[in-house]
Amino acid sequence: MSENIVIGDDGVEQIPLKTYTEKAYLDYSMYVILDRALPSIADGLKPVQRRIVYAMSELGLKATAKYKKSARTVGDVIGKFHPHGDSAVYEAMVLMSQDFSYRYPLIDGQGNWGSPDDPKSFAAMRYTESRLTKYSEVLLSELGQGTVDWVPNFDGAIDEPATLPARVPNILLNGTTGIAVGMATDIPPHNLREVVSACIHLLDEPKASVADLCMHIKGPDFPTDAEIITPQDELHKIYEQGRGSLKMRAIWHSEGDDIVISALPHQTSGSKVLEQIAQQMQAKKLPMVIDLRDESDHENPTRLVIVPRSNRIDKEAVMNHLFATTDLEKSYRVNMNMIGIDGRPQVKSLDKILGEWLTFRESTTRRRLEYRLDKVLARLHILDGLLIAFLNIDEVIAIIREEDKPKPVLMERFGLSDTQAEAVLELKLRHLARLEEMKIRGEQEELAAERDNLEQTLGSPRRMKSLLRKELLAAAEEFGDERRSPLVARTEARAFAEDELVSAEPVTVVLSEMGWIRAAKGHDIAPTSLSYKSGDRFMLAAKGRSNQLVTILDSTGRSYSVTAHTLPSARGQGEPLTGRINPPSGVGFRGMMMGAGDTLYLLASNAGYGFFAKLDDLNSKNRAGKTALTLPKGASVMQPVPAGDLQDCFVAAVTNEGRMLVFPAEDLPVMARGKGNKMIGIPGARAASGEETMVGMALMREGDTLKVLSGKRHLSMKMSELDHYKGERGRRGHKLPRGFQKVDGLEIKAD
CATH class of the missing domain: 1.10.268.10 (Topoisomerase, domain 3)
Incomplete structure (x- = not known):
């Protein structure tokens, strides 16, 4: 007798609670693992499924028999073999009858047995009728021939088979899912012909590797025509390890301007997919789609129609977005956990599964x-x-x-x-x-x-x-039949970025001196003609597209980004920019930029240092922005200048003392951030004191006209007239003609 068990004076055994609960939980765990949740490698069935199939065979419900009420079968199962709830038994029975859930159904149902859209919409068991399918013969045909062991049922009144003598590896053909205590199983279905081919190869070559077997079993084969897009090397890894995940993707084609989806991933609801797409349309995250229709019928079990806004919409891009954001593409976990012929649960590789099953089959x-x-x-x-x-x-x-x-x-x-x-x-x-x-x-x-x-x-x-x-x-x-789920290599689906969902309309973004920002449609807007608040006036403007970011440069050299399509209309007076970004207190704004991500801008300080930067490097998702231009002591930020191709382009830099230097734009570096390189030489003492500063910079090409502004006077020069001012980057430059010793800035007039 165990030392933990004590016999009391009244003759009752007394066991410590810890010992009792530990034993009770372990017993329950083993029961759930071995007698409820996990399938046997022998016949691929869980106990409830095996008992349903056996009870139906005992009732004479073979494929050639007349249908009988499902309630009759459920009653026999729970009365003789499976003392659990009738609804659980009936649900297991329904699953085995659904040709969209099982690759090779075991039960032939008559009545409402659910639909792919709603698998649990089946009628009550008092209404439906059923019998076994022809395929069930591969599990039952050898049952009365001494092939398997028999065990007493739950009350010992009759015997039931411990397993069914399957003639094919049903564990792989129909797969299964289940959750036990501390473990689960997710075995995908496969094609009968492929599995049999692999079994025969293993019979001839008992030491065949998983890679050899994968020459026969290309991958899972679900009861749907949707594509399996997991690469072959990943599928091989799943079969080697017994676990992993795979992806399925819906099949679609074009019919005129419409997109028609003709096959959905395994256990995907068409109505749920339409609901997911409709939610995106309502949230204005799918502006290129204007209508959805479900045209599924008896002839076309799956036919979902998506209507694009116009025939110019890229259908491939739309479907890629939907694959990434809806159930049109689904991942499935694979965990080939089963009870082996030794009676123990284990996750097995493909060669072990087929090897053990062949051992069982030979026995x-x-x-x-x-x-x-x-x-x-x-x-x-x-x-x-x-x-x-x-x-x-x-x-x-x-x-x-x-x-x-x-x-x-x-x-x-x-x-x-x-x-x-x-x-x-x-x-x-x-x-x-x-x-x-x-x-x-x-x-x-x-x-x-x-x-x-x-x-x-x-x-x-x-x-x-x-x-x-x-x-x-x-x-x-x-x-056997042909493979249903094609194995196709596809690129990874990608959802639309926010800027791709916005129509690319031309806009002009305007910023006032008091920091109010707004966006006007078109590029022919005169920002100065807009209405401003009392005491406020125009300061900066940038032209671009509504799907682009607006990048703002402040007086400390920090850059910030806001989305153009979310800005208020220019019909009003806008909104404070500080409501969207958090710049340091007391700073002003010196520049505003728009364009594609690879657009270059010339950034410089009035100390004469500068560099080219891509807009992508200047954009910031952080409301606090990021440092773009590092300022020397006492220097200030100059307004950025947009740049195109730097080849055959020149930079003109001028100081307030009337010195101008022209040098090739390619001599300045392209940087993500920093102080930059010296553009025009200003003596250190004069620069630090602010006595001499760079007051203008411009980019010009052959044919452009450079205009130097000095008070009311201006001086215009063609490129051919600038040879006197050309020199190496960082030089002092040459003096402008008399009368232009105090320069206000530069302008470029394109030819």
């Missing part, structure tokens, strides 16, 4: 042959006795008529066994005809030939292997 076949051999030998033994009786029929009849106990006399006179003597005594008079002897000899010859064949097969591994191969091929011929 089952051997037991079937041995069972048949015993029957043949017993019948031959009886026929030997009957033949002796026929050859001595008169004497046998005399003994039977004259003796009170003829059996021992017959046994002694003719050397018969008890069984043979009993068979002789059981003979009917009609069997005493002369032709009966010929029938016995004919049956003897047939059974003798069958006995020899059985004994040879049982004694020869080669003949046994040939028999297994023949039976597998016969099952594949009878129940």
Whole structure:
């Protein structure tokens, strides 16, 4: 007796609560794992599924029988084999009948058994009728031939099979899902012909690797025409490790301007997909779609129609977005956890699954042959006795008529066994005809030939292997079909970025001196003509597209970004920019930029340092912005200048003292951030004191005209007239003509 168990004075066992609960939980866990949630590698069924199929076979509900009410089957299952809730048993039964859930259904249902749109919309069991499918024969046909072990049912009244003698690896064909205690299983379905081909290869090459088997089993095969887009190397890894994940993608095609979806991933609801798309349309996240229709019917079980806004919409891009954001593309977990032939749960690789199942199949076949051999030998033994009786029929009849106990006399006179003597005594008079002897000899010859064949097969591994191969091929011929889920290599789906969802309309963004920002449609807007708040006026403007970011540069050299399409209309007076960004207090704004991400802008400080920067590097998702231009002590930010191709482009820089330098734009670096390189030389002391600063910079090409502004005066020069001012970057530059010693800035006029 355990030291933890104490017998009380009243004779009652007393067990510590910790010991009791630990044992109770372990017992429950093992029950759930072994007798409820995980399938057996032998027949691929969980206990409830096995009991349903067996109970239906006992009720005579074969594929050729008439349908019977499902309630009759459920009653038999819970009354004889599975003492659980009727709804749980019926749901398991429904799942095995749905051709969109099971690759090879085991039950043929009549009535409402659910739909792909709503698998749980099936009618109550009192309304539906059912019988077994033809495919169920591969699980049941050898059941009464001594092939499997039998165990008592829950109350010991009758026996039930521990497993069914499956002729094919149903564990892979229909797959299963289940959650036990501390473990789960997710086995995808496969194609019968491919699995049989792999089994035959493993019979011929017992040491075949997973890679060899994957030449036959390309991947899972779901009961849907949707594509499996997981790469082959990842599928091989799943089969090697027994776990992983795979992806399925809907199939679509164009019909005129419409997008038609004709196949959905496994267990995907068409109505839910339409709902997901409609939600995006309502949230204005899918402006390129204007209508949705569900045209599914009996002839076209899946036909979802998406109507684009115009024929210029990129349908591939729209579907890529929907694959990334809806159930038109789904991931499925693979966890090939099952109860092996040793009775233990384990996650198994493909070669182990098929290897163990073939071991089970060989054992089952051997037991079937041995069972048949015993029957043949017993019948031959009886026929030997009957033949002796026929050859001595008169004497046998005399003994039977004259003796009170003829059996021992017959046994002694003719050397018969008890069984043979009993068979002789059981003979009917009609069997005493002369032709009966010929029938016995004919049956003897047939059974003798069958006995020899059985004994040879049982004694020869080669003949046994040939028999297994023949039976597998016969099952594949009878129940096999073409692959349904094509294996296709696809690029990864990508959802639309926010700027891609916005129409690319031309806009002009305007910023006032008091920091109010707004966006006007078009590029022909005169910002100064807009209405401003009292005391406020125009400061900066930038032209671009509504799907682009607006990048603002403040007086400290920090850059900020706001989305153009979210800005208020220019019909009003806008809104404070500080409501969208958080610049340091007291700073002003010096520049505003728009364009594609690779657009270059010339950034510079009035100390004469600058560089080119891409807008992508200046854009900031942070409301606090990021440092773009580092300012020397005492310097300030100059307004950025947009730049195109730097080849054959020149930078003109001018100081307030009337010195100008022109140098190739390619001499300035392209940087993400920093102080930049010296553009025009300003003595350090003069720069630090602010006595001399760079007041203007411009980019010009051949044919452009440079205008130098000084008070009311201006000086215009063509590129050919600037040779005197050209020099190396960072030089001091040359003095402008008399009257332009105090320069206000530069302007460029394109030819």
